Amino acid sequence: MGDKIEMFSFYAILILLASAFATAVIGIKREGVAPYIAIASTFTALVLTLLTLRDVIANRIVTMQIGGWLAPYGITVVMDPLSIVITSIVATIGFFAALVSFRFVEERKVEYYTLFSLIMVGILGVLHAGDMFNLFVFIEILSIASYSLVAYHRDKISIEASIKYLIMSSFATGLILLSIAFIYGLTGTLNMADIALKLGTESGLLPIIFGLLLTGFGFKAALVPFHAWKPDAVMGAPAPIGAIFVLASLAGVYAIFRMFFTVFFITNISVYYLIIGLSVATMIVGAILALQQTDILRLLAYASISQVGYIFLAFGIGALHGFGYTAAIFHLINVAIFDSLLFFCAAVLIHGAGSSDMHKISQSVRFSPILGYSFMIGMLAAVGVPLLNGFASKWIIYITTLYVQPLLTIIALLVSVLTLAYGVKAFYIMFLTNSSKKRMRIPITMLVPILILVAACVFLGIYPQLGVQISEFVVKNLANIFYIGKVFGI
Amino acid sequence: MDTIVKTTARIMFPFILMYGIYITLHGHLTPGGGFPGGVIIATGFALLIIAHKESRVEHTFRQISFIDAKSIAGFGILLLIMFGIFFRLNIIQVEKSLGILGGLTLPSNIFGTIMVATTLVIIVYSIIKE
Amino acid sequence: MLAYIASMLLLIIGAYTLVMKDNLIKKIMGLSVFSSGIHIFLISLGYRAGGIPPLLTNLNFNQISAIMVDPLPQALVLTSIVINLSITAFAMAIIVDVYREFGTLNIKKLKSLRG
Numbered sequence: 001m002g003d004k005i006e007m008f009s010f011y012a013i014l015i016l017l018a019s020a021f022a023t024a025v026i027g028i029k030r031e032g033v034a035p036y037i038a039i040a041s042t043f044t045a046l047v048l049t050l051l052t053l054r055d056v057i058a059n060r061i062v063t064m065q066i067g068g069w070l071a072p073y074g075i076t077v078v079m080d081p082l083s084i085v086i087t088s089i090v091a092t093i094g095f096f097a098a099l100v101s102f103r104f105v106e107e108r109k110v111e112y113y114t115l116f117s118l119i120m121v122g123i124l125g126v127l128h129a130g131d132m133f134n135l136f137v138f139i140e141i142l143s144i145a146s147y148s149l150v151a152y153h154r155d156k157i158s159i160e161a162s163i164k165y166l167i168m169s170s171f172a173t174g175l176i177l178l179s180i181a182f183i184y185g186l187t188g189t190l191n192m193a194d195i196a197l198k199l200g201t202e203s204g205l206l207p208i209i210f211g212l213l214l215t216g217f218g219f220k221a222a223l224v225p226f227h228a229w230k231p232d233a234v235m236g237a238p239a240p241i242g243a244i245f246v247l248a249s250l251a252g253v254y255a256i257f258r259m260f261f262t263v264f265f266i267t268n269i270s271v272y273y274l275i276i277g278l279s280v281a282t283m284i285v286g287a288i289l290a291l292q293q294t295d296i297l298r299l300l301a302y303a304s305i306s307q308v309g310y311i312f313l314a315f316g317i318g319a320l321h322g323f324g325y326t327a328a329i330f331h332l333i334n335v336a337i338f339d340s341l342l343f344f345c346a347a348v349l350i351h352g353a354g355s356s357d358m359h360k361i362s363q364s365v366r367f368s369p370i371l372g373y374s375f376m377i378g379m380l381a382a383v384g385v386p387l388l389n390g391f392a393s394k395w396i397i398y399i400t401t402l403y404v405q406p407l408l409t410i411i412a413l414l415v416s417v418l419t420l421a422y423g424v425k426a427f428y429i430m431f432l433t434n435s436s437k438k439r440m441r442i443p444i445t446m447l448v449p450i451l452i453l454v455a456a457c458v459f460l461g462i463y464p465q466l467g468v469q470i471s472e473f474v475v476k477n478l479a480n481i482f483y484i485g486k487v488f489g490i
Numbered sequence: 491m492d493t494i495v496k497t498t499a500r501i502m503f504p505f506i507l508m509y510g511i512y513i514t515l516h517g518h519l520t521p522g523g524g525f526p527g528g529v530i531i532a533t534g535f536a537l538l539i540i541a542h543k544e545s546r547v548e549h550t551f552r553q554i555s556f557i558d559a560k561s562i563a564g565f566g567i568l569l570l571i572m573f574g575i576f577f578r579l580n581i582i583q584v585e586k587s588l589g590i591l592g593g594l595t596l597p598s599n600i601f602g603t604i605m606v607a608t609t610l611v612i613i614v615y616s617i618i619k620e
Numbered sequence: 621m622l623a624y625i626a627s628m629l630l631l632i633i634g635a636y637t638l639v640m641k642d643n644l645i646k647k648i649m650g651l652s653v654f655s656s657g658i659h660i661f662l663i664s665l666g667y668r669a670g671g672i673p674p675l676l677t678n679l680n681f682n683q684i685s686a687i688m689v690d691p692l693p694q695a696l697v698l699t700s701i702v703i704n705l706s707i708t709a710f711a712m713a714i715i716v717d718v719y720r721e722f723g724t725l726n727i728k729k730l731k732s733l734r735g
Contacts, residue, residue: 140703166711174658
């Protein structure tokens with residue numbers, strides 16, 4: 001194509017990086033400016049992402065070669081429908097998280113907002129990456145910013161969570177680097193489109209490489225054997241960052257999808273059985289462990305682990321039998337919306353009560369009914385109650401697993417029942433046995449994102465055709481012929 | 491620390507600094523560039539911090555300016571990246587036309603060195619101070 | 621060939637130290653050894669027999685570019701070394717805090733998070 005389309009969303013990454021530096025510099029003299037810089041830069045990132053969304057809908061794939069170096073030699077930044085859908089959601093929820101943090105974070109604001117901007121740079125960079133080197137660097141930026149955010153509160157829980165998360169996560173990133181080394185040894189290039197061209201299916205190393213990548217990215221996405229860091233990390237970090245951790249896990253899931261759809265052609269079917277087995281274990285372990293929690297942040301962390309398991313189940317079925325990708329993408333969108341809604345409600349609760357233990361919350365402050373309804377809608381969306389968005393995507397998952405293996409449908413239904421169990425438990429303890437007399441007003445900057453997300457849940461529930469349309473738009477363009485052609489400028 | 495260590499550190503410091511700057515400035519021709527040059531400069535500062543009492547080093551170099559220098563260098567790198575993307579020049583031509591001067595690589599090296607050196611000095615200083 | 625054997629040995633030793641030793645500082649050292657193993661593996665992938673360093677001088681690019689050692693893994697390894705340096709520095713800072721809060725560096729004693 002001869003026409004040059006500017007990729008606006010890449011400038012969003014640069015603007016967020018500049019805002020991280022600006023917050024660090026200006027924050028030395030004046031501390032109060034930091035939140036405004038973060039809110040302004042995430043809003044700008046959102047606007048630029050929506051501009052690129054319009055471009056991608058018109059032109060199907062948008063690429064940009066940095067510095068004028070052509071494709072196999074230079075750094076390529078690619079936005080195809082899979083990336084742009086996830087990027088739009090990440091940019092929106094990032095903006096909401098900045099708004100919620102405005103009232104939540106009271107002390108050491110400069111540190112918080114610098115790390116917040118850096119973690120957004122990391123997530124957006126992973127979504128834009130067109131070659132493995134960029135992917136690796138942005139995953140590292142994301143990880144290092146998150147290690148610092150987990151240790152934010154500097155008490156026993158945060159420090160212990162941070163050191164354990166750091167050690168495990170560095171090992172996982174080392175495994176990703178090892179698999180990049182193997183890919184380089186096999187093909188001689190690091191550009192994703194070029195790897196797709198040069199990688200044959202005959203090599204025996206391919207399942208090993210894909211297994212290493214699944215381990216490394218599965219760690220970031222909190223799949224089951226690698227999920228142990230997530231509850232501790234979410235407990236140690238400030239509450240709005242819990243929503244950002246959900247987005248980071250979805251970036252890990254995106255990386256696995258990108259590896260699978262664009263780069264690799266695995267013909268060894270046992271890998272797909274492995275994916276389905278892991279996803280079933282993830283759903284079950286997440287739901288069962290969430291039942292025993294007394295701390296709202298740990299409960300929500302296990303809930304998000306369980307929901308990512310659903311996404312992987314749909315992905316595994318799709319890989320094995322050819323349909324099911326639509327359910328995976330649609331459920332990914334829904335998980336981002338309702339899990340962030342739950343974390344923002346938890347942020348309001350913790351802000352009012354001063355602690356994240358559910359029994360302490362129920363005894364300290366009495367909240368307005370709006371918060372109760374929002375939390376309930378979030379939980380019911382996670383369960384999959386009709387008229388909310390979780391129902392539509394989970395229904396597609398039930399139908400696809402029914403065609404393939406009815407045992408999986410039974411397991412998915414059972415996990416939904418378990419989700420209902422811990423959702424009702426959380427709601428009951430915090431809202432219905434509330435024994436305090438003190439009322440609290442919810443700050444408006446925390447209320448508006450919660451209400452917008454509730455409206456999104458209900459809207460996608462009543463009108464799921466929109467969600468299915470978006471997912472099909474993504475799935476139709478997943479074949480990597482378009483990707484490779486656009487990157488090489490054909 | 492011993493008098494011998496203190497005196498040797500003070501004598502070696504300018505030579506280490508000079509070596510680090512040399513590696514930075516020749517980064518487009520010989521191995522090196524921003525990162526190793528920055529690490530060597532930071533090693534020079536770290537030697538001073540460990541040999542002497544850190545209060546003397548702080549009094550001499552005044553830590554606040556390190557954070558400012560790091561952020562200004564970070565802005566410089568961002569400016570370079572945006573320059574490269576906005577103009578989308580074919581960088582080979584730019585570099586060939588500037589010949590031995592190294593084109594955009596030279597400011598990138600210098601900013602990278604300042605960033606790495608200041609970061610490592612701040613880290614070493616904070617850990618020793620505890 | 622020897623470089624690959626050495627890198628595998630480093631990977632094994634690093635992973636063993638990272639997993640089996642109890643002291644936090646030994647675990648960070650194991651992480652460092654593991655990273656060194658990966659870096660040596662990556663660099664030795666770019667080796668050409670009888671190669672020369674990839675330095676560009678104005679004179680003879682077209683003649684010698686065929687026998688230059690591959691510079692791309694060198695760039696990747698440089699980036700990775702710097703990233704691991706910053707992770708090690710951050711881990712050291714957190715370990716200072718761990719010692720101050722818990723009084724011990726043994727990871728089996730850090731038990732305040734359960735379930």
